[in-house]
Amino acid sequence: MFKPRVRPLVPLICAMFAIPAGAGPSDALHVYGGVAYGHDDNLLRVPEGQPGYDGQLSDSWWTREGGLIFDKTYSRQRISIIAKLSKTDFDHFQQLNYDGKDMQANWFWQLGNHLEGKVGATYQQVLAPYTDFQSDERNLRTSRSQYAEGAWRFHSYWRVRTGFQRDKYDYELLSQRFNNRTEDATELELDYLARSNNTVGLVARKVKGKYPYARLINGAFLSNNFDQDELKVRVKWQATGSTGFDALVGYTQRDQPSFSKDKTKGVAGKVKATYQPRGKMTYNASVWRDFAPLESTLVSYTLNKGASVGAQYDATAKIKVNADAIYERRNYNARNEFAGSDDLRDSIRTASLRATWTPRPTIQVSAGVAHQQRSGSPVLGTGSFKSNSMTLSANAQF
Numbered sequence: 001m002f003k004p005r006v007r008p009l010v011p012l013i014c015a016m017f018a019i020p021a022g023a024g025p026s027d028a029l030h031v032y033g034g035v036a037y038g039h040d041d042n043l044l045r046v047p048e049g050q051p052g053y054d055g056q057l058s059d060s061w062w063t064r065e066g067g068l069i070f071d072k073t074y075s076r077q078r079i080s081i082i083a084k085l086s087k088t089d090f091d092h093f094q095q096l097n098y099d100g101k102d103m104q105a106n107w108f109w110q111l112g113n114h115l116e117g118k119v120g121a122t123y124q125q126v127l128a129p130y131t132d133f134q135s136d137e138r139n140l141r142t143s144r145s146q147y148a149e150g151a152w153r154f155h156s157y158w159r160v161r162t163g164f165q166r167d168k169y170d171y172e173l174l175s176q177r178f179n180n181r182t183e184d185a186t187e188l189e190l191d192y193l194a195r196s197n198n199t200v201g202l203v204a205r206k207v208k209g210k211y212p213y214a215r216l217i218n219g220a221f222l223s224n225n226f227d228q229d230e231l232k233v234r235v236k237w238q239a240t241g242s243t244g245f246d247a248l249v250g251y252t253q254r255d256q257p258s259f260s261k262d263k264t265k266g267v268a269g270k271v272k273a274t275y276q277p278r279g280k281m282t283y284n285a286s287v288w289r290d291f292a293p294l295e296s297t298l299v300s301y302t303l304n305k306g307a308s309v310g311a312q313y314d315a316t317a318k319i320k321v322n323a324d325a326i327y328e329r330r331n332y333n334a335r336n337e338f339a340g341s342d343d344l345r346d347s348i349r350t351a352s353l354r355a356t357w358t359p360r361p362t363i364q365v366s367a368g369v370a371h372q373q374r375s376g377s378p379v380l381g382t383g384s385f386k387s388n389s390m391t392l393s394a395n396a397q398f
Helices: 009-018 174-179
Strands: 029-040 059-074 077-090 098-111 115-127 140-155 158-171 181-193 199-210 215-217 220-222 226-238 243-255 264-275 281-293 299-314 319-334 345-360 363-375 385-397
Antiparallel strands (some): 077 098, 098 115, 115 140, 181 199, 243 264, 299 319
């Protein structure tokens, strides 16, 4: 039989089928509602060999959410608005209970036959992950984005695109406020559009990061501000009717004076392949290589290399099953040589399996399990951990 904390999902799912039909799938305005239950046997990612907080590693939680979804096209102008509020309550670590927020607003504009783009903003408030942060205190992360982009197809084979985006991140804990930052990104792209619908483009990108709070390192306050320049090639290629590739690869240079006089630079990017043969299966795979800064007195940045594989099985018209596996290795570059500086690395492995049932176009029920594992670096103090989790959810639009 169902466990006591999971049992309330059963009448809720039954109630969804009993609700009279309201707005149809093609209507502009929908009311959204959902509920989810989850359990994790190492919620706070406590390293192996260490006791859990309050002697506890595992915890369960409930999330209830509701909101409005609006999507309508006026002539050639499409307006999309999503507003959701949620409440998450934990069974043991009740100090982590929080109210989530997810707001999105987009205007997909088009002028004539050659000019189009998007203007929008997002706002999100969630619980920050504990993968690289050891604490049992609540640490909410608030992220805000504003963006605008436009594309001009000045020739049947050529298109130029430009865009600007500002991302702002704020953390609730005072001990984490040095991670508060604003990132401004500007892009300029020139694309060649083949008759086969394949695309090849050259992308120039400039990112400026500003941190309002300096970090105390060795008795001195240092700013984490940075400038990053990228020049990459974007390729969207449908090789066959069932095989496609999407790549963004090129050269990246990052200047963060507070960490080192040298600039972080090299090849970076991501390549994704999708294979969808005739039948019920879809496969995808990705590989990536990227540089990322690290606030540390021992190392200046990490070189992240990763790969992922996934598959989707469309069992029926209403049931699909997704399986995914991700591996990422982080190699750390030491500022100066020291004992152990030649072996600074850790890795994270994640595997997940999820089944989704869509009995009606506006109703979804899903169940999933996941496993996450990290091999730590003793020199950096990142311990190894393992985590197994499961989730059950149901949501509907009316």
